[in-house]
Amino acid sequence: MKILVLGSGAREHAIITALLSEEAGHEIIAAPGNAGIARDVPVIALDPLDAQVVANFAIEENIELVVIGPEAPLVAGVADGLRTRGIPVFGPGKAAAQLEGSKTFAKRIMDEAGVPTGRAVRAATLLEVEEALDAFGAPYVVKADGLAAGKGVMVTEDREAAVAHSTYWLEHGSVLVEEFLDGQEVSLFLISDGHNVLPLSPAQDYKRLLDGDAGPNTGGMGAYSPLPWLPETFVDEVIRTIAVPTVRQLAKEQTPFIGLLYCGLIVTNRGIRVIEFNARFGDPETQVVLPRLVTPLSELLFGAATGALAGVAHPEFALDVAVTVVLASENYPETPITGRVITGLDAAAAVPEVTIAHAATAFDLATGSYIATGGRVLSVVARGTTFAEARARAYEALDLIGLEGGQYRTDIAARVAR
Numbered sequence: 001m002k003i004l005v006l007g008s009g010a011r012e013h014a015i016i017t018a019l020l021s022e023e024a025g026h027e028i029i030a031a032p033g034n035a036g037i038a039r040d041v042p043v044i045a046l047d048p049l050d051a052q053v054v055a056n057f058a059i060e061e062n063i064e065l066v067v068i069g070p071e072a073p074l075v076a077g078v079a080d081g082l083r084t085r086g087i088p089v090f091g092p093g094k095a096a097a098q099l100e101g102s103k104t105f106a107k108r109i110m111d112e113a114g115v116p117t118g119r120a121v122r123a124a125t126l127l128e129v130e131e132a133l134d135a136f137g138a139p140y141v142v143k144a145d146g147l148a149a150g151k152g153v154m155v156t157e158d159r160e161a162a163v164a165h166s167t168y169w170l171e172h173g174s175v176l177v178e179e180f181l182d183g184q185e186v187s188l189f190l191i192s193d194g195h196n197v198l199p200l201s202p203a204q205d206y207k208r209l210l211d212g213d214a215g216p217n218t219g220g221m222g223a224y225s226p227l228p229w230l231p232e233t234f235v236d237e238v239i240r241t242i243a244v245p246t247v248r249q250l251a252k253e254q255t256p257f258i259g260l261l262y263c264g265l266i267v268t269n270r271g272i273r274v275i276e277f278n279a280r281f282g283d284p285e286t287q288v289v290l291p292r293l294v295t296p297l298s299e300l301l302f303g304a305a306t307g308a309l310a311g312v313a314h315p316e317f318a319l320d321v322a323v324t325v326v327l328a329s330e331n332y333p334e335t336p337i338t339g340r341v342i343t344g345l346d347a348a349a350a351v352p353e354v355t356i357a358h359a360a361t362a363f364d365l366a367t368g369s370y371i372a373t374g375g376r377v378l379s380v381v382a383r384g385t386t387f388a389e390a391r392a393r394a395y396e397a398l399d400l401i402g403l404e405g406g407q408y409r410t411d412i413a414a415r416v417a418r
Contacts, residue, residue, distance in 0.1 A: 001298055002027045004058055006048040006078070007069025008034045010326075010359035010379045011283040015067060016041055017355060018290040018297045026298060029061070035370055036358020036378065048073045051081025058087050065090065065302050068259070071147055074279050075101040079259070088305040092279050095255035099246075100262075100279040103145045103176045110274060113245035117274040120178040129166040132177035133159060141178040143276075144169040153207075153217055153276075155180065181275065183268040186227060187285045188235065190243045190263065191300050193309040194256030197243045198300065199235045201292060201317045202227045203285040209333065211411045218333045219376055222325045222412030224387065225288040226317070229416070234272070238263060242274060258304055287357050287379045288322035323390040323413045324357070324381045325398055330405025332375035342370040342377065343402035351397040353383040353390075372403060387417040 003019060003026055005012055013036055019026050020040060031054075033043030047053055049072060058066055066082055068074055068091030077094030091097075098105040103120075110117045121132040122145065133140050140162035144152030154165040169175050189200040203225035209215035242263055250257045262278035290297065295315040303309045329336035342361065349356050360374025380397045384390030391413050398408060 001064045001302070002062060003029070003065045003067060003298070004054075004061070004063045005030045005067045005069060006054065006073055008032050008037070009070065009283060010357035010376070011281050011286045012069040013037050013040075013357040013359070014287045014290050014379075014381070015069060015281065015297070017357070018293060022296045022298060024296065024298065029063075031057075034358050035361040035363040036356065038363070049076050049078065051076075051078040054078060055082050055085045055087060058082065059085065064088065065298070065305060067091070067301055069280060071097070071100050071278065071280055074259075075147060088302065089258075090301040090305045091259040092257045093255065096250050096257040097279040099250075099257070099277040101147055103143050103276070104174070106277050107176070109246060109249055113249035115242050115245055115274055116271060118179045118181045120176045122174055122176055123166070124170070124174045126163070126167060126170065129170070129175060129177060130163065133162055136177060136179045139180040141180050142166050142169075143176045143178065144172065145174040145176055146172065155217075181266045181268050181273050183266045184229070185275065186230065186234075186265045186267060187223075187282055188238055188263045188265060189281060189285070189289060190239070190261045191304050191309070192243075192247050192257050192259065192261050193304045193307045194258045195247065195251055195307075196309040196312075197239060197247055197261065198309055198312060198314055199239060199243075200289050200315060201225050202230060202235065203289050205282070205285050206409060206412055209328075209407075209409075211409050216333055218328070220282075220284045220326065221328070221409045222323070223284045223288045224321065224323045224390075224413035224416060225285070225292060226321065227416075230267075237272060238265065241272070246277070258307075283359075284324050284326055284379050287324040287381045291322050291355070291381060291383055292317045292320060294318055320383050320385055321387050321390050322381060322383050323387065323394050324379045325394050325408050325412045326359075326379050327377050327398065327401060327403060327406050327408050329360075329372050329375055329377055329403070330407065332407070336375040337405055338371075338373050340372050340404045341367070341402075342372055344400040345370060347400040348380065348397035351382070351393055351400070354393050354397045355381045356397075357381055377403065377406070387413050391417050
């Protein structure tokens with residue numbers, strides 16, 4: 001199969017790695033890609049936000065499936081532009097992608113579908129924010145209503161910090177003030193063809209920058225999968241009470257969700273609740289879920305894109321475990337320092353059962369070196385028979401990578417390893 005993958009992050013690199021591992025031998029092109037992706041597949045300088053450009057390229061190159069990785073092209077409606085020209089695409093249209101693009105839209109869909117979630121108030125002014133903060137009390141939860149690259153959420157005991165966060169995001173639109181939900185967080189991916197859903201393996205990510213869940217919120221500093229502490233009935237309950245009602249509600253509104261429904265969940269003492277929905281594979285959870293997938297990923301993506309998931313068995317996963325640790329640039333997530341050389345990548349990739357998923361990297365032809373071009377630079381992904389083994393491999397590889405000022409958490413999957 002000839003596949004075009006749109007995106008340039010570690011998530012897309014992980015998707016491509018999974019597709020390349022299949023025996024079918026796919027021909028894959030990435031746009032715009034990054035330096036690590038370019039080592040594996042051809043990359044082209046194509047604007048992933050321009051539906052017409054993407055569609056023209058897909059038709060000219062006889063692309064059989066387009067996989068849209070990031071949220072921005074989805075919210076911009078690129079999938080719609082492809083579908084109207086008969087191109088199979090994995091990714092929801094603009095209307096359904098509002099599940100991620102608008103927290104207010106997502107809350108309405110959940111209310112209509114009877115999906116369990118926390119109480120929330122949409123606020124368009126600082127006065128409305130302050131009234132909602134006082135009504136819910138501490139800890140305070142404030143979320144940007146639109147796309148925020150994983151940095152729009154604040155959970156804090158500090159009311160002044162919550163107000164300051166709200167003030168910043170009010171300049172870009174509205175915010176949601178929500179009740180605080182206490183419990184273990186879980187990420188669960190579900191593949192949807194607009195009516196049916198198939199679950200992937202649960203994962204848990206680490207949003208805070210520093211060990212012990214301290215420091216500012218980030219786009220994710222690491223993850224692990226599976227989650228041995230979850231009850232066996234967890235996935236089926238999410239499908240029955242959350243995923244299917246959500247997908248069916250969107251279908252009812254003539255906005256079918258075709259693609260990856262990311263359920264950000266929390267297990268409270270009152271049951272499972274939705275924290276947020278995303279409309280695409282999550283990062284860094286993708287890096288630990290897909291390496292364990294036994295069922296060919298291409299079959300799942302194409303089945304969703306062509307409405308052919310009815311009666312398909314749940315995907316199978318290997319019994320091993322996976323851990324990923326994100327290497328970030330100095331001063332991430334505020335104003336990361338970029339342009340610094342990355343060393344030791346080949347040595348790190350030589351560690352048994354380790355792969356490197358590039359996120360923000362470029363290759364400097366003049367020096368023959370990889371350089372960091374953004375905040376989250378790469379993910380070190382390790383597999384093992386136990387979490388202790390996978391952790392040891394991940395951190396062994398990280399110790400071999402050099403990046404001036406680079407930072408990473410040292411406690412990813414530590415609790416579950418114990």
